[in-house]
Amino acid sequence: RGQGGKEARRQEDKDAQLGVGTVLEQHHASNLLIGSTREFVGYDKRATNEGIRAVARHAKNILPILSHVHIIRSFAGLRPYTSDGLPFIGYIGGPEGFLVAAGHEGDGIALAPITGKLMADWVENVKREK
Structure with missing residues (x-):
């Protein structure tokens, strides 16, 4: 070339x-x-x-x-992510029962079904332990 x-x-x-x-x-x-x-x-x-x-x-x-075509406007938004690139799902401390599912970056929609399942399982396990 x-x-x-x-x-x-x-x-x-x-x-x-x-x-x-x-x-x-x-x-x-x-x-x-x-x-x-x-x-x-x-x-x-x-x-x-x-x-x-x-x-x-x-x-x-x-x-x-x-x-x-002409560009008539542009915009940007934030995609929260974690330092290791993996979403955080679970308990982070603080108030009892406070769970977090965050840091999915640009894959939040694609990962929503499995995130929902993991969070539901987590809540169910917490209920069983009580």
Whole structure:
């Protein structure tokens, strides 16, 4: 490959560090909601220019016609996660019976069924112990 191939690989590496995943959803007024990234930026809830460009690049690879659309707004949200990347499910101390299920990062919806089952089992076991 020539120099262009190296540059493309570098861009792919940068996009991978941003955790780009392409999701397209038609919204009201024929707008498209396109996303997303998994950037680790602390509590900063602003969309980054680098992230917006990466999402646009990936979306255009899937649907080239998107090269002709305009971005009308961007937004960002927080995806709580734990330092080891595993969600925390269970008792954390504090008031008796206080259980937590958190830190699922971007997988909360996918992990909701098993999280609900684990929490229900935990509550049932606590009831049995009393």
